[in-house]
Amino acid sequence: MKRPTIADIARQAGVSKVAVSYALNDQPGVSAQTRARIKAIAAEVGWRPSSAARALNGAQARAVGLAVCRPARTLSVEPFFMELIGGIESELAPRSIALMLQTVTSHDDEIELYRRWWGEGRVDGALLVDLHDDDVRVAALAAMDLPVVALGPPQAAGDVPAVWSDDGASVHETVAYLAALGHRAIARVAGLPQLAHTTVRDAAFEESCRAAGLPAPTVVHTDYSGEEGARATRRLLIAPERPTAIVYDNDIMAVAGLSVAQELNLEVPRDLSLVAWDDSPFTQAVRPQLTALTRDIGEYGALAARTLLAAVGKEDVRHSQVPAARLLPRASTSPPRTA
Amino acid sequence: MKRPTIADIARQAGVSKVAVSYALNDQPGVSAQTRARIKAIAAEVGWRPSSAARALNGAQARAVGLAVCRPARTLSVEPFFMELIGGIESELAPRSIALMLQTVTSHDDEIELYRRWWGEGRVDGALLVDLHDDDVRVAALAAMDLPVVALGPPQAAGDVPAVWSDDGASVHETVAYLAALGHRAIARVAGLPQLAHTTVRDAAFEESCRAAGLPAPTVVHTDYSGEEGARATRRLLIAPERPTAIVYDNDIMAVAGLSVAQELNLEVPRDLSLVAWDDSPFTQAVRPQLTALTRDIGEYGALAARTLLAAVGKEDVRHSQVPAARLLPRASTSPPRTA
DNA sequence: CTGAGGTACGGAACCGGTACAGCAGGAGGG
DNA sequence: CCCTCCTGCTGTACCGGTTCCGTACCTCAG
Numbered sequence: 001m002k003r004p005t006i007a008d009i010a011r012q013a014g015v016s017k018v019a020v021s022y023a024l025n026d027q028p029g030v031s032a033q034t035r036a037r038i039k040a041i042a043a044e045v046g047w048r049p050s051s052a053a054r055a056l057n058g059a060q061a062r063a064v065g066l067a068v069c070r071p072a073r074t075l076s077v078e079p080f081f082m083e084l085i086g087g088i089e090s091e092l093a094p095r096s097i098a099l100m101l102q103t104v105t106s107h108d109d110e111i112e113l114y115r116r117w118w119g120e121g122r123v124d125g126a127l128l129v130d131l132h133d134d135d136v137r138v139a140a141l142a143a144m145d146l147p148v149v150a151l152g153p154p155q156a157a158g159d160v161p162a163v164w165s166d167d168g169a170s171v172h173e174t175v176a177y178l179a180a181l182g183h184r185a186i187a188r189v190a191g192l193p194q195l196a197h198t199t200v201r202d203a204a205f206e207e208s209c210r211a212a213g214l215p216a217p218t219v220v221h222t223d224y225s226g227e228e229g230a231r232a233t234r235r236l237l238i239a240p241e242r243p244t245a246i247v248y249d250n251d252i253m254a255v256a257g258l259s260v261a262q263e264l265n266l267e268v269p270r271d272l273s274l275v276a277w278d279d280s281p282f283t284q285a286v287r288p289q290l291t292a293l294t295r296d297i298g299e300y301g302a303l304a305a306r307t308l309l310a311a312v313g314k315e316d317v318r319h320s321q322v323p324a325a326r327l328l329p330r331a332s333t334s335p336p337r338t339a
Numbered sequence: 340m341k342r343p344t345i346a347d348i349a350r351q352a353g354v355s356k357v358a359v360s361y362a363l364n365d366q367p368g369v370s371a372q373t374r375a376r377i378k379a380i381a382a383e384v385g386w387r388p389s390s391a392a393r394a395l396n397g398a399q400a401r402a403v404g405l406a407v408c409r410p411a412r413t414l415s416v417e418p419f420f421m422e423l424i425g426g427i428e429s430e431l432a433p434r435s436i437a438l439m440l441q442t443v444t445s446h447d448d449e450i451e452l453y454r455r456w457w458g459e460g461r462v463d464g465a466l467l468v469d470l471h472d473d474d475v476r477v478a479a480l481a482a483m484d485l486p487v488v489a490l491g492p493p494q495a496a497g498d499v500p501a502v503w504s505d506d507g508a509s510v511h512e513t514v515a516y517l518a519a520l521g522h523r524a525i526a527r528v529a530g531l532p533q534l535a536h537t538t539v540r541d542a543a544f545e546e547s548c549r550a551a552g553l554p555a556p557t558v559v560h561t562d563y564s565g566e567e568g569a570r571a572t573r574r575l576l577i578a579p580e581r582p583t584a585i586v587y588d589n590d591i592m593a594v595a596g597l598s599v600a601q602e603l604n605l606e607v608p609r610d611l612s613l614v615a616w617d618d619s620p621f622t623q624a625v626r627p628q629l630t631a632l633t634r635d636i637g638e639y640g641a642l643a644a645r646t647l648l649a650a651v652g653k654e655d656v657r658h659s660q661v662p663a664a665r666l667l668p669r670a671s672t673s674p675p676r677t678a
Numbered sequence: 679c680t681g682a683g684g685t686a687c688g689g690a691a692c693c694g695g696t697a698c699a700g701c702a703g704g705a706g707g708g
Numbered sequence: 709c710c711c712t713c714c715t716g717c718t719g720t721a722c723c724g725g726t727t728c729c730g731t732a733c734c735t736c737a738g
Contacts, residue, residue, distance in 0.1 A: 003458060005724055016688050021726060031686060048458025052394035053724035056693045061391075063439070063461075082421050089442045098439045098461070100402070103428040119342065119387025122402075122437070226620040256624040263626065281565040282621050285595040287602065344694055355718050360696060370716060392694035395723045 004045040012045075013038050024049075055121055063098040064308055065123040067110045069130060070103065079251070079280050080297060084151075087301025088127070091309070097124075107132075111140045118146040125149070125312040127304055131156045131196040147311040151304050154319045156196035161317040163304040166324040167197055168204035170293050171247075173327050174275055175208035178245045182335045183273065186217050187243035189232045189253055193221040201249070218243065222253065229253025233260040237272070244336035245273040251280040254290055258332070269334035279328060288331035295325035343384040351384075352377050363388075394460050402437040403647055404462040406449045408469060409442065418590075418619050419636060423490075426640025427466070430648070436463075446471075450479045457485045464488070464651040466643055470495045470535040486650040490643050493658045495535035500656040502643040505663040506536055507543035509632050510586075512666050513614055514547035517584045521674045522612065525556050526582035528571045528592055532560040540588070557582065561592065568592025572599040576611070583675035584612040590619040593629055597671070608673035618667060627670030634664035 006020040013020065015034065022029040023038035024047075030038070055061055066088070068081070085099070092099055100123055104110045114137075117123045124147065128137060131152030138158040141148045150157040153164050178186050188205050191198050202219055209217050218236065222228035229248060236243055237260065248254035254276030258268060266272050268288055276283050279294035300322050311317040345359040352359065354373065361368040362377035363386075369377070394400055405427070407420070424438070431438055439462055443449045453476075456462045463486065467476060470491030477497040480487045489496040492503050517525050527544050530537050541558055548556050557575065561567035568587060575582055576599065587593035593615030597607060605611050607627055615622050618633035639661050650656040 003460075007724075017725080018689085018727090019687060022687090025726090029686065034686080046454075046458070048455060050395070050724050051459040051461050052391045052400075053693090054726080055391035056389070056395060056695090056724080057726050058693070059726085079418070085440070086442065089440070093441055093443070096455075098441055098456075100437045101424070101428070101440050102432055102437055103425065104432070115385075116387060116435075117437075119385070120390040121342075122390050226624045230624070252620050252624060255621060259624055259626045281591050282594060285565045285569070285591060285598055286625060287598045342694095346694075356695080357697090357719080358717060361717090364696090368716065373716080389694050392723090393696080395694080395725090396696045397723070398696085 003050075004042075004047045005050075006047070009038060009041050009045065009047060012041050060124045060312070061122055062096065063100050063123050064092065064305075064312075065100045065102075065114060065117045065126040066129070067113050067126070068101070068103050069105070069107060069110050080278060083297040084129075084301040087296075087298030088305045089301075090298065091302045091305035095309070097309070107136050111137055114141060114146060115144060118144060125308045127151065127308060128157075128160065131162075132194050133196050133199055135196070147308065149304050149308040149311060149317070151300070152196050153200050155200075157319070161307060161311060162319045163300065163307055163322065164319065165295060165300065165322045167201050168207075170277075170295075170325040170327070171201050171204035172208045172211075173324075174247055174293065175205065175212055175214075177327055177329070178247075178273065178275070178333070179212040179214060181245075181273070181333065183243075183245040184214055185241060185243040186214065186245045186247065187236050188217055188219045189229055189236075189246060189248045189257065190219055190221050191224050191249040198249070205247075222249075224250050224253065226252045226256040230256040230260050233257035234264075237261065237264055237266065243272075245275070245333070247275045247277070249277050251276045251278050251283050251290075251292070254292075255282055255286055258286055258290065269332050270337050273333040273336070275327075275333060277325065283330075291330045291333040292328050293325040294328045295323065342389075343381075343386045344389070345386070347384065348377060348380050348386060351380050399463045399651070400461055401435065402439050402462050403431065403644075403651075404439045404441075404453060404456045404465040405468070406452050406465070407440070407442050408444070408446060408449050419617060422636040423468075423640040426635075426637030427644045428640075429637065430641045430644035434648070436648070446475050450476055453480060453485060454483060457483060464647045466490065466647060467496075467499065470501075471533050472535050472538055474535070486647065488643050488647040488650060488656070490639070491535050492539050494539075496658070500646060500650060501658045502639065502646055502661065503658065504634060504639065504661045506540050507546075509616075509634075509664040509666070510540050510543035511547045511550075512663075513586055513632065514544065514551055514553075516666055516668070517586075517612065517614070517672070518551040518553060520584075520612070520672065522582075522584040523553055524580060524582040525553065525584045525586065526575050527556055527558045528568055528575075528585060528587045528596065529558055529560050530563050530588040537588070544586075561588075563589050563592065565591045565595040569595040569599050572596035573603075576600065576603055576605065582611075584614070584672070586614045586616070588616050590615045590617050590622050590629075590631070593631075594621055594625055597625055597627075597629065608671050609676050612672040612675070614666075614672060616664065622669075630669045630672040631667050632664040633667045634662065 006017050010017045010020045019030050020038050023035040104113055114126050126148050128150040131150055138160050142159050148160050150160045150162045154162040205217055220232040222232050261268050261272050276290045276292045279292040283290040283292045303322055307317055345356050349356045349359045358369050359377050362374040443452055453465050465487050467487055467489040470489055477499050481498050487499050489499045489501045493501040544556055559571040561571050593613055600607050600611050615629045615631045618631040622629040622631045642661055
């Protein structure tokens with residue numbers, strides 16, 4: 001028993017395929033009575049429109065693509081992605097639009113994947129994540145007329161509409177707060193240096209320190225993993241002039257950093273203040289609970305999805321912003337002992 | 340400028356559409372010379388096969404579906420899902436098969452979603468996760484002839500082929516280990532009681548304690564969140580007969596439990612031993628590092644994907660197993676003080 | 679009673695591929 | 709030299725919808 005088609009329904013109802021098509025799509029051209037009869041039959045036999053047949057007539061694919069350029073097995077290191085996907089889904093699911101997810105290993109592969117998806121008519125648009133400085137994907141995607149929305153700072157997105165949050169403001173708030181507490185030596189354990197938002201945060205960090213009259217900060221770049229976060233922290237803490245506060249680019253490195261501090265017999269926050277970028281259940285699960293830069297990642301994804309759908313709908317789409325991450329002071333920050 | 344079709348290529352090459360189709364699909368029926376010419380033209384104009392047109396001819400959708408029945412915004416609480424998806428992708432991506440991901444809020448919605456995806460020809464098969472006892476989805480999916488593979492214990496999967504790991508063996512190993520250390524009062528902070536693997540672990544836990552000659556264990560069920568993990572731990576530790584060891588059903592609750600113990604001035608592992616189910620960067624980031632039940636979640640997803648692809652290919656598919664989670668002792672377990 | 683206009687429906691073409699039968703022309707065997 | 713087989717290609721139908729256009733019928737105004 002194969003899937004029923006509108007031809008089957010037409011035969012049962014004693015009308016033409018066309019009448020069935022009109023009836024099921026609520027288009028004028030059939031009487032209310034016939035429409036009801038056809039709909040009843042369609043419901044009874046469990047008819048579903050073939051997405052392939054629809055797409056063939058130039059209709060939309062009702063799916064958007066998301067390629068993630070990270071090793072398939074290390075997607076999990078940050079809760080960030082699942083939260084983002086959750087937010088995206090919260091906009092797509094009610095509209096019955098699916099998310100096509102695929103991991104790739106290089107930007108070239110990613111471009112090729114989008115080209116294929118778009119060429120094959122499998123997606124109506126795409127989301128670009130992990131924006132790099134001078135990102136090769138931006139120009140490539142713009143050139144292929146695929147509706148795209150980038151998640152990241154506008155200056156890295158070129159002509160592609162970007163959804164972003166003002167990380168610079170968050171950095172400034174954090175540095176100003178630490179400076180007000182009396183910290184002068186503030187270090188930063190940053191993420192991958194080629195990511196555009198890392199560059200933005202790096203620059204803002206330096207600028208904020210200068211504005212607060214602090215010496216230039218030490219910045220260590222990592223791959224976001226707990227191990228590298230721990231190693232960076234160790235390096236910072238055994239240096240002759242060790243910082244009294246460290247700001248981490250994600251939650252897992254901050255937790256790892258806390259352990260290293262305890263390992264070195266430093267008391268947090270008395271001997272060392274810690275700030276985590278991105279709040280998560282883990283920042284609250286450890287003791288002391290970590291001061292964190294919190295933002296609504298779900299809303300970030302949701303706004304990106306809404307923006308993309310607008311772009312798919314041929315609307316003129318501009319950059320749009322979600323609120324910057326807010327500093328949420330907890331027990332891991334205090335005035336430094338020497339202050 | 341719209342997408343080129345095989346008709347365009349046929350015109351340029353001066354042959355029929357059919358010849359082009361044969362040439363591009365490496366089917367016999369055209370000379371090597373013509374084939375090369377056609378392929379050159381196709382590459383030049385950037386032709387891609389329309390997935391819609393192919394699907395219309397009964398071909399496959401080259402996509403599999405995964406619906407997750409959890410609130411969209413709380414997908415992130417466990418790294419588990421991203422690791423699983425990473426593993427699934429590692430099998431799908433090389434075959435150019437996409438993963439359709441959608442979150443739903445009820446099992447009825449989930450069934451309806453699969454019915455739609457399948458009816459619309461958008462997916463070739465589906466993965467079933469978070470298996471419940473007496474899961475309504477199992478029978479519903481089996482009835483609609485959609486190739487399905489369930490991730491969970493076979494006894495909950497009914498006629499659907501399951502990919503599973505022997506949680507009972509892992510529980511047994513853990514309890515035997517704790518008993519050997521001298522623990523007698525072992526408690527368990529479990530996940531959602533309606534999940535099939537929770538039931539399996541609950542039963543195995545009780546059975547293992549009996550086998551080791553220990554009193555019946557206290558089991559507290561939670562929603563996997565850090566807050567509930569903390570509350571459960573607090574309740575266990577302030578009870579008159581408090582346990583000397585606690586086994587948690589995920590990593591985040593274990594980390595939260597560790598904090599609660601420290602809050603109550605209990606030293607881990609001297610006063611309390613802790614075991615986390617599922618290893619993650621966080622179990623190693625806290626001090627003491629947590630003894631964990633570790634398994635290759637990526638391989639779990641990969642095996643599920645391979646099994647599903649076999650089922651899609653009409654192969655006769657049976658239950659298959661990944662290795663059970665192995666106990667990895669770290670610093671959070673030791674003999675109890677009184678022993 | 680006639681013609682205009684609206685309603686309800688049917689016929690045919692089309693979207694972009696694939697499957698299958700048919701048909702030239704050349705090679706090879708008897 | 710004729711018949712068969714193989715090669716290389718074409719024509720046509722088809723998948724399951726949508727859209728354009730045509731047409732029969734009914735209603736109502738003039």
